[in-house]
Amino acid sequence: xLVFKHGDKExxxxxxxxxxxxxxxxxxxxxxxxxxxxxxxxxxxxxxxxSEGGNVEAISVDSPEGLEILRHSTAHLMAxxxxxxxxxxxxxxxxxxxxxxxxxIDVAGTITEADLPKIEAEMRKISGAGxxxxxxxxxxxxxxKFFADDPYKTELITEIDAPTVSVYKQGEYADLCxxxxxxxxxxxxxxxxxxxAGAYWRGDEKxxxxxxxxxxxxATPDELKExxxxxxxxxxxxxxxxxxxxxxxxxxxEGPGFPFFHPKGMAIMNTLIDFWRREHVKxxxxxxxxPQILDRSLWIRSGHWDHYRDNxxxxxxxxxxxxxxxxxxxxxxxxYKTQLRSYRDLPMRLxxxxxxxxxxxxxxxxxxxRVRCFTQDDSHTYITPEQIKEEVTAIMELDKYxxxxxxxxxxxxxxxxxxxxxxxxxxxxxxxESALRDALESTNTPYTIxxxxxxxxxxxxxxxxxxxxxxxxxxxxxxxxxQMPGRFDVTYIGEDGAEHTPVMIHRVVFGSIERFMGILIExxxxxxxxxxxxxxxxxxxxxxxxxxxxxxxxxxxFMNLGLRxxxxxxxxxxxxxxxxxxxxKVPYMLVVGDKEKEAHxxxxxxxxxxxxxxMSLEEFxxxxxxxxxxxx
RNA sequence: GCCGGUGUGGCUCAGGGGUAGAGCAGCGCACUCGUAAUGCGCAGGCCAACAGUUCAAAUCUGUUCACCGGCUCCA
Numbered sequence: 001x002l003v004f005k006h007g008d009k010e011x012x013x014x015x016x017x018x019x020x021x022x023x024x025x026x027x028x029x030x031x032x033x034x035x036x037x038x039x040x041x042x043x044x045x046x047x048x049x050x051s052e053g054g055n056v057e058a059i060s061v062d063s064p065e066g067l068e069i070l071r072h073s074t075a076h077l078m079a080x081x082x083x084x085x086x087x088x089x090x091x092x093x094x095x096x097x098x099x100x101x102x103x104x105i106d107v108a109g110t111i112t113e114a115d116l117p118k119i120e121a122e123m124r125k126i127s128g129a130g131x132x133x134x135x136x137x138x139x140x141x142x143x144x145k146f147f148a149d150d151p152y153k154t155e156l157i158t159e160i161d162a163p164t165v166s167v168y169k170q171g172e173y174a175d176l177c178x179x180x181x182x183x184x185x186x187x188x189x190x191x192x193x194x195x196x197a198g199a200y201w202r203g204d205e206k207x208x209x210x211x212x213x214x215x216x217x218x219a220t221p222d223e224l225k226e227x228x229x230x231x232x233x234x235x236x237x238x239x240x241x242x243x244x245x246x247x248x249x250x251x252x253x254e255g256p257g258f259p260f261f262h263p264k265g266m267a268i269m270n271t272l273i274d275f276w277r278r279e280h281v282k283x284x285x286x287x288x289x290x291p292q293i294l295d296r297s298l299w300i301r302s303g304h305w306d307h308y309r310d311n312x313x314x315x316x317x318x319x320x321x322x323x324x325x326x327x328x329x330x331x332x333x334x335x336y337k338t339q340l341r342s343y344r345d346l347p348m349r350l351x352x353x354x355x356x357x358x359x360x361x362x363x364x365x366x367x368x369x370r371v372r373c374f375t376q377d378d379s380h381t382y383i384t385p386e387q388i389k390e391e392v393t394a395i396m397e398l399d400k401y402x403x404x405x406x407x408x409x410x411x412x413x414x415x416x417x418x419x420x421x422x423x424x425x426x427x428x429x430x431x432x433e434s435a436l437r438d439a440l441e442s443t444n445t446p447y448t449i450x451x452x453x454x455x456x457x458x459x460x461x462x463x464x465x466x467x468x469x470x471x472x473x474x475x476x477x478x479x480x481x482x483q484m485p486g487r488f489d490v491t492y493i494g495e496d497g498a499e500h501t502p503v504m505i506h507r508v509v510f511g512s513i514e515r516f517m518g519i520l521i522e523x524x525x526x527x528x529x530x531x532x533x534x535x536x537x538x539x540x541x542x543x544x545x546x547x548x549x550x551x552x553x554x555x556x557x558f559m560n561l562g563l564r565x566x567x568x569x570x571x572x573x574x575x576x577x578x579x580x581x582x583x584x585k586v587p588y589m590l591v592v593g594d595k596e597k598e599a600h601x602x603x604x605x606x607x608x609x610x611x612x613x614x615m616s617l618e619e620f621x622x623x624x625x626x627x628x629x630x631x632x
Numbered sequence: 633g634c635c636g637g638u639g640u641g642g643c644u645c646a647g648g649g650g651u652a653g654a655g656c657a658g659c660g661c662a663c664u665c666g667u668a669a670u671g672c673g674c675a676g677g678c679c680a681a682c683a684g685u686u687c688a689a690a691u692c693u694g695u696u697c698a699c700c701g702g703c704u705c706c707a
Contacts, residue, residue, distance in 0.1 A: 110635090110636070111636090112637070113636080195702075196635095197702030198701095198702065198703060199635080200634075200704065204704080205634065209635045209703075210703095214701095240700095245643090251698095253697070253698050253699085256697090311705095356707090358706085360705080361704085363633065363634070363705095364704085366700095508707075511707045514707090515707060540667085543665070571664080572665090572670085573663095573665055573670060574665065574666055575665090575667065576668080576669055577668095578666095578668055579669055580668085582667095591667060593665095593666060610667075
């Protein structure tokens with residue numbers, strides 16, 4: 001007799017084996033949403049035959065686990081449809097991912113986005129027919145025979161470290177797969193194929209490029225609709241579109257990856273820099289500036305020639321080789337070394353807004369997010385080994401303030417360890433890594449480890465901000481460096497009167513100012529908070545002729561106060577001028593007509609609150625002073 | 633760099649072997665207007681570049697460049 005339990009419920013079967021679905025039913029757990037079940041914590045198909053007792057739970061399609069199974073099964077459904085439409089297609093891998101699934105396929109000829117509806121229609125046909133999904137366990141050699149004409153599955157099977165593998169079949173399609181899956185295709189209704197792209201087999205660019213089809217599936221039609229809407233909203237926030245609409249920056253064929261900033265984009269960037277400088281002065285930093293182009297020998301000495309050459313640009317001056325800087329550290333070191341330094345000078349925090357150039361492959365360029373030249377809000381901090389923890393903690397504090405309090409981002413922290421291509425000894429790396437770990441743990445900062453992703457000269461703590469679409473962007477980083485100081489004979493005189501080698505911290509907060517702006521544009525959807533808005537106040541005269549003098553008088557006052565204002569000088573109707581100011585996302589619109597001109601007031605309209613009525617200029621300034629503003 | 637797609641006036645896009653079109657923006661004129669689009673008119677493009685096929689190319693072919701979606705890489 002087999003005994004099954006779910007919580008305090010129990011059922012018995014007077015047989016040697018039983019189908020899992022029957023157990024689920026007997027325990028009263030079955031309903032239309034159930035697509036799989038857990039037996040002793042292992043997720044399994046409902047059709048699985050069980051020959052021992054144990055704990056059983058139903059997996060519903062609206063649970064995270066169920067959704068993952070649904071999407072995985074949808075990938076199989078798609079594969080079956082593709083096989084019908086494109087016989088002879090071979091299949092790579094087709095997992096479920098965050099927000100959906102993909103399948104990498106090797107198809108004769110090409111599939112384009114225009115073919116997706118056709119594939120989707122075939123999928124609906126199969127789903128409508130309720131194609132059964134069945135599982136079979138095969139010994140490895142049987143499986144190899146079964147998939148003999150499929151090079152991808154053969155490669156996968158060979159690497160599996162188990163005597164048997166499972167194969168899922170639905171109609172003419174069969175796939176090597178761990179499962180579990182929905183019992184039949186009729187469980188799959190709410191799906192959509194999204195896009196098509198190339199992807200290397202097993203993610204290795206040395207391998208063949210397969211065709212990847214992305215899609216998604218949800219438990220309910222509403223959730224699918226919601227998701228599609230979210231993608232469309234994300235498109236509206238695209239910083240490349242908003243950057244054009246709000247006249248912030250542009251990109252040109254003449255300089256791919258080298259963004260051009262327009263006056264309004266510079267207003268934002270300069271405000272960010274203003275904020276950055278104030279914050280750094282408060283925290284004991286001083287600022288330097290080092291050249292764009294430096295002798296190649298410097299880059300050989302720093303190790304960049306050996307480890308970073310492929311990303312660098314080179315040039316020649318008077319027949320001598322030079323390099324365009326991809327990082328600011330060697331320049332900073334030259335500044336440090338201009339004097340003999342004492343332990344009393346440390347920590348020495350040399351900040352630099354350095355414009356660096358890095359060669360990026362053409363296919364990766366993306367608006368402001370991925371460019372070939374950008375400004376790092378860098379600092380190189382020279383400390384004694386004893387100061388590591390305190391200094392790293394202080395930087396983490398700065399990051400937290402900037403990310404959450406000023407900009408309202410969520411972020412996560414990663415510790416990246418030694419990469420393959422790196423310099424230094426194991427002991428140095430171990431010491432550096434444990435110093436960073438210590439700083440993270442003593443501040444109770446949750447973090448994950450990203451093995452092998454450190455810089456070539458040291459491990460790092462990375463800060464990942466989450467944007468409106470849930471994408472994460474690496475911004476801040478804190479890198480511990482035991483290499484450069486030694487390479488450049490950087491020293492300080494200790495209390496003991498002897499020469500010592502300082503530890504160097506490389507760190508950025510914004511990361512790249514250009515990219516940070518891109519993230520902010522998407523984060524705010526162009527509606528920058530008052531302190532950052534490129535145009536803070538739009539003055540809207542009701543009548544272009546008779547109210548212009550007053551409008552100009554107001555603007556002069558705002559200019560004096562250092563506020564960014566514009567007058568709409570067009571001979572248009574008021575409604576039109578308001579609409580355009582709204583579309584430009586200007587925080588405050590000041591309507592001025594006869595009434596205001598006479599009473600020396602302004603009609604205030606706030607972009608999200610609407611008309612606030614007339615008030616004196618003093619009252620309006622008072623209103624502005626209540627706005628969040630970290631540079632006051 | 634790789635795979636696929638795209639490239640037409642400032643912007644968004646239609647057209648597609650017979651010599652280029654719309655809406656918005658711009659300019660002009662009229663209206664002088666109170667919180668999300670006033671009307672009429674004018675002007676603006678060697679259809680990404682270069683080669684080729686053709687009597688004829690924006691349209692077909694090839695190459696290059698840029699952009700878009702991914703992959704790999706990355707701040």
